[in-house]
Amino acid sequence: MAFNAFHPPLRTLMGPGPSDVPPRILEALGRPTIGHLDPKFIDLMDEVKALLQYVMQTENALTLPISAPGSAGMEACFVNLVEPGEKVIVCQNGVFGGRMKENAERCGADVLLLQDAWGSAVDPQQLEDALKANPDTKVVAFVHAETSTGAQSDARTLVELAHRHDCLTIVDAVTSLAGTPVMVDEWEIDALYSGSQKCLSCVPGIAPVSFGERALHKITNRVHKVQSWFLDMNLVMGYWGAGARRAYHHTAPVNAMYALHEALLMVREEGLENAWTRHRRNHEALKAGLEAMGLSFIVDEAHRLPQLNAVAIPAGVEDAAVRARLLKEHHLEIGAGLGDLAGKVWRIGLMGYSSRIENITQCLAALDGVLADMQAPVVHGVALPAAEKILAA
């Protein structure tokens, strides 16, 4: 095997994440490494916490980035909030609800899985019925924005129902955070996790989490030790806690924190509301283009995530061949379907820095060209004008 320096190709990332990382974040990432207990790094940690509180719209003191990918953020919520033998309701409407079930079971929970069709939002009525029928439920978990389908659920209502039945809530906001509103305090979410590589446009590998008062109370009053030492918030909070005295727990991924800090700064500079508006507006433009071509969305309009566009692959079109050509000829990545939707949908991400006009035009032009060349049953030459009309409005 011959080894050489790795120079990645320049891609346009319009899959389900990672999204395009802006040059200034990459530049911050590559700054010189300092120690994870350096006073200057402690200052940085304080800023990262405060900026995360802003982005999550919370005053939760226990708001911090887990030093691992979003999947570990999910696991951090489950291992800290679920005790063996407890009943946990997981609402599943896509791949990530299924992963939640796996996590809860591995914590020794008795899991009740409520299923909704993939592409639908979580049904509050089904949750309410289940809560009434299972008054011993301790935790309700659901995905706010299903990355596998592009459907958004009504987190506020679901949390309210859970609280009415005295349950804690675990909410997956991996794909929603900074793309659509995620109001941790207003919606009274107990535990929330996200990822760095979606609408924050940071490099992948970090999972911001936030735990509210009720969650904190459970974490600090557990009967059984948290089964993960690495993710035990009782220990992690000693390192990320308030004040200058921090207890060593693990070595933080120092450079990734530089990048996350820069990514959060960018959201703050733009303003959360403006970021939401941009994601919405750009989605409308992409949607106009895709629909003009004759492509259709698998999620109904009311529950559609602007930052993750799942469209049905037209009959007779070979999924993998299209994506391979987009990548090879156009250096453009769009996402494949996951799980039950494999081969049936494309997932086109407009997340964070990827939610730009130039990405929309590139994507529509490339799709149009490749599908025309493959003689796919779509209308050609109309996508860009349709998108332009929205952008000009």
Next chain:
Amino acid sequence: MAFNAFHPPLRTLMGPGPSDVPPRILEALGRPTIGHLDPKFIDLMDEVKALLQYVMQTENALTLPISAPGSAGMEACFVNLVEPGEKVIVCQNGVFGGRMKENAERCGADVLLLQDAWGSAVDPQQLEDALKANPDTKVVAFVHAETSTGAQSDARTLVELAHRHDCLTIVDAVTSLAGTPVMVDEWEIDALYSGSQKCLSCVPGIAPVSFGERALHKITNRVHKVQSWFLDMNLVMGYWGAGARRAYHHTAPVNAMYALHEALLMVREEGLENAWTRHRRNHEALKAGLEAMGLSFIVDEAHRLPQLNAVAIPAGVEDAAVRARLLKEHHLEIGAGLGDLAGKVWRIGLMGYSSRIENITQCLAALDGVLADMQAPVVHGVALPAAEKILAA
């Protein structure tokens, strides 16, 4: 709170890690992000695996980087290899043996802790006696290079003893890998974990691991599911497995993989043996300087790690004040004592890119200057000539 871009100070990192990261690794880290399922990224993953096999001196197929810090690498070994109710012997001679015990207990193990004095190597006789007295033991775990004390244990002998009693072995090589010999195949280690930020001089946040045949057999034949979804090697190996078809598990920290690849390339270019020799030679120079000043090592010469030098703080010298002055005036980080050794020792790292002549002279000069100014009971003006004599030899 006012937020600005974070520009880290330029430090010389001579603590217990992170060590100095060479510019070419930082540059690789900041290259444009691509997708974690991009064919080019899959190629990179294959190279990272092959390079890790070289650095660990193994042909184990299950050799890969965990997408989280060394602590998660430790946890990956325990959750995969320990089943609830099994007896596990943990040999402790410092902080990290204690962390191993915590991990094993959280996996439901019945832990037998064998303690050696901090600063000593693990005693093989004590292990042999314990194995004879506890024939139901399934796993033996120990730290090859104790980061908290700078002591190195005889991994080959300890593994041999464990195998004679039909036990699997978990070995912590966080601080040893690429600094002193770690021969996974020759020593027949079953499971080994390390960290990116020590002698590999990569940014912190990644934990290389390797599992041998016996370990793999246990992982794929477990009675209970691995309690961590994120660290379940049955799932992780589907993503990092052989061939071009990879199953999505989690989103790999793409840019950190660029950096790890570059760090491993650097080890390969230098050659492992040359890296070991460099660490040894530079240790001799630092040691000559420190001993000329009158400072003494807490680990006896036979078990001393060249890359982590734990020296006793002279009587009457205030630990924190010295480290604060080194950091503030000289931008030099050295490590504090951990656990039982807090306030009693300094840990001076010469790991990876930090193991350079310019770092040795800077460290000796700064220590000499600060200790002289504080009127500490050491000999001044002799450290540099003593070190120079070794370097010139």
